[in-house]
Amino acid sequence: MTLTVNTATRPPSSPPRAARVRRGGPRAWATRAPLLPALVFLVAVTQLPFVATLVISLFDWNSLDPGARRVAWFENYATVVTDADLRASVVTTALLTTTVVLASVLLGLLLALLLDRSFRGRGFVRTLLITPFLLVPVSAALLWKHALYNPEYGLLNGAWTWIAGLFGDDTPTQPEWISDTPLLAVEAALIWQWTPFMMLILLAGLQSRPPEIMEAARLDGAGTWQTFRYLTLPHLRRYLELGILLGSIYIVQNFDAVFTVTSGGLGTANLPYTIYQTFYQAHEYGLASAAGVVVVIGTIVLATFALRVVSSLFTEEAGRS
Amino acid sequence: MTTATVTSAGTTTTAAASTGPAGAAVRRARRRSAGLGLLAWAAGIAFALPVAWMALTSLHSEPDAATNPPSLTAALTLDGYRAFFDSGGGTGPWPALINSATASLVSTLLVLCLALPAAYALSIRPVRKWTDVMFFFLSTKMLPVVAGLLPVYLFAKNAGLLDNIWLLVILYTSMNLPIAVWMLQSFLADVPVSIIEAAQVDGAGLPTVLTRIVAPIAGPGIAATVLICFIFSWNEMLFARVLTGVTAQTAPVFLTGFVTSQGLFLAQLCAASVVVSLPVLAAGFAAQDKLVQGLSLGAVK
Numbered sequence: 001m002t003l004t005v006n007t008a009t010r011p012p013s014s015p016p017r018a019a020r021v022r023r024g025g026p027r028a029w030a031t032r033a034p035l036l037p038a039l040v041f042l043v044a045v046t047q048l049p050f051v052a053t054l055v056i057s058l059f060d061w062n063s064l065d066p067g068a069r070r071v072a073w074f075e076n077y078a079t080v081v082t083d084a085d086l087r088a089s090v091v092t093t094a095l096l097t098t099t100v101v102l103a104s105v106l107l108g109l110l111l112a113l114l115l116d117r118s119f120r121g122r123g124f125v126r127t128l129l130i131t132p133f134l135l136v137p138v139s140a141a142l143l144w145k146h147a148l149y150n151p152e153y154g155l156l157n158g159a160w161t162w163i164a165g166l167f168g169d170d171t172p173t174q175p176e177w178i179s180d181t182p183l184l185a186v187e188a189a190l191i192w193q194w195t196p197f198m199m200l201i202l203l204a205g206l207q208s209r210p211p212e213i214m215e216a217a218r219l220d221g222a223g224t225w226q227t228f229r230y231l232t233l234p235h236l237r238r239y240l241e242l243g244i245l246l247g248s249i250y251i252v253q254n255f256d257a258v259f260t261v262t263s264g265g266l267g268t269a270n271l272p273y274t275i276y277q278t279f280y281q282a283h284e285y286g287l288a289s290a291a292g293v294v295v296v297i298g299t300i301v302l303a304t305f306a307l308r309v310v311s312s313l314f315t316e317e318a319g320r321s
Numbered sequence: 322m323t324t325a326t327v328t329s330a331g332t333t334t335t336a337a338a339s340t341g342p343a344g345a346a347v348r349r350a351r352r353r354s355a356g357l358g359l360l361a362w363a364a365g366i367a368f369a370l371p372v373a374w375m376a377l378t379s380l381h382s383e384p385d386a387a388t389n390p391p392s393l394t395a396a397l398t399l400d401g402y403r404a405f406f407d408s409g410g411g412t413g414p415w416p417a418l419i420n421s422a423t424a425s426l427v428s429t430l431l432v433l434c435l436a437l438p439a440a441y442a443l444s445i446r447p448v449r450k451w452t453d454v455m456f457f458f459l460s461t462k463m464l465p466v467v468a469g470l471l472p473v474y475l476f477a478k479n480a481g482l483l484d485n486i487w488l489l490v491i492l493y494t495s496m497n498l499p500i501a502v503w504m505l506q507s508f509l510a511d512v513p514v515s516i517i518e519a520a521q522v523d524g525a526g527l528p529t530v531l532t533r534i535v536a537p538i539a540g541p542g543i544a545a546t547v548l549i550c551f552i553f554s555w556n557e558m559l560f561a562r563v564l565t566g567v568t569a570q571t572a573p574v575f576l577t578g579f580v581t582s583q584g585l586f587l588a589q590l591c592a593a594s595v596v597v598s599l600p601v602l603a604a605g606f607a608a609q610d611k612l613v614q615g616l617s618l619g620a621v622k
Contacts (some may be wrong), residue, residue, distance in 0.1 A: 117358075125361050128366065134605035138556075
């Protein structure tokens with residue numbers, strides 16, 4: 001009988017001492033400790049309400065009739081999908097977001113290209129261009145609604161009267177911006193506010209182009225359009241993605257402009273406004289919560305892409321430094 | 322012999338050659354450059370025009386403000402501002418402005434207290450899996466505000482915290498915390514770890530490291546973070562409108578209650594908008610350089 005002792009095997013639960021990482025050691029906790037207050041606070045104030053929203057969305061609950069509250073499982077979600085008003089507000093949200101984001105990206109790109117070259121007063125022009133973004137959003141919306149769009153004394157109609165007066169027409173027909181094109185009116189106000197945001201991001205992208213490569217292309221005889229199409233645009237792609245995704249996330253949640261310019265009327269109600277209305281005015285808590293969850297799901301899709309873009313820019317910055 | 326100098330945009334200017342076909346090309350390039358510069362100026366003026374118009378209208382009297390076509394040369398007066406400061410039932414906008422200032426400043430201070438240690442733990446002495454933590458912070462920012470609005474309202478109603486400015490302070494802190502953590506992480510990451518290690522080898526304790534090494538390098542970035550958090554808190558309207566009434570009303574909510582359907586009010590409204598926007602405009606201009614970094618959550622430098 002021979003005994004063989006296999007000295008090469010070790011029990012799986014205790015790896016060799018040298019390689020063991022002390023995960024629970026005091027050193028590790030000292031490093032983690034500064035992080036905890038922020039994490040705990042954030043989880044408490046953001047995640048808990050969301051869980052509560054999920055729970056409430058499963059109820060049929062109108063606060064004006066609390067006795068009739070009952071568990072309705074997924075009825076509210078069915079309503080969100082089938083109710084004409086809610087469906088319309090989903091469409092409006094998508095339309096509003098897409099138009100505003102695309103228009104402000106294009107406009108922002110043009111402005112960034114203009115600002116990329118040096119000229120006299122460049123810093124001042126940049127300050128002028130970011131002013132719309134720095135106004136309080138409600139102020140900006142009120143400015144557009146009353147000082148610009150108003151048919152009686154707004155600037156746009158006033159300018160139109162002045163121009164028509166130059167051609168001898170003293171009482172031209174005044175266009176009614178908000179009544180005739182309500183969604184466009186809201187979109188114009190938002191585009192005005194968000195173009196500077198896109199411009200700043202794209203300008204940073206343009207200024208981070210490696211100058212040697214641009215110089216080499218120019219020396220090789222590449223024209224402006226060729227340089228733009230084959231060198232600048234590919235480099236800008238990540239910045240464009242970042243601008244589009246971040247802008248979309250902010251604009252999907254936009255409430256101030258819709259609330260102020262049209263009060264959600266004339267077909268401009270987007271999801272945040274509809275949810276606010278459902279909860280604050282109609283007191284339908286369950287339905288509002290279900291709509292809120294739908295918005296979150298949509299935003300998660302956007303956010304996944306955004307996180308990927310941010311992470312790739314992140315790792316590039318880390319790799320560069 | 323021509324000398325070529327490369328400007329930041331890659332256009333070349335040449336000295337000495339001003340005649341012949343080379344000179345013509347140079348003149349064309351210079352004219353095009355000047356033309357594009359003018360175009361940039363036109364764009365800047367076009368974008369700032371509504372704001373300038375708002376400021377001008379706020380300085381007109383009510384009848385002058387409501388003319389069609391607009392009167393650019395009407396007499397300037399402070400009537401709009403006077404009416405604004407007299408409004409709101411005699412106390413004027415001061416309660417609302419003070420509420421906004423309280424909510425913004427206190428929440429920014431809280432954010433700083435929470436985010437600075439967190440950013441330190443994510444940059445200078447990073448925990449393992451710090452990227453995961455960063456993305457968790459970011460994901461909370463991407464959750465729409467409307468999704469959490471109702472439970473917060475119910476909690477506030479049951480806890481008797483409605484119309485209370487401190488509830489807004491807590492909410493704004495949670496709103497700005499992810500942004501602050503991301504921004505501060507990118508600014509603190511600029512501090513070279515080798516210098517900190519050298520200082521620690523020389524016997525410097527944590528306070529010394531913080532005040533003598535980290536603060537000077539990351540100082541401007543921290544200042545920009547403070548300004549941006551202040552701006553976002555001041556601008557916020559949805560939570561403020563739902564959760565406050567009369568006592569804790571903030572400036573943006575006050576502004577929305579301002580529009581009357583009787584009589585002329587445009588000059589007063591413009592004056593109100595100017596006054597309410599002034600703090601954030603000032604903060605935004607002060608933080609201008611770091612604005613991109615803040616807006617893109619530190620992804621773009």
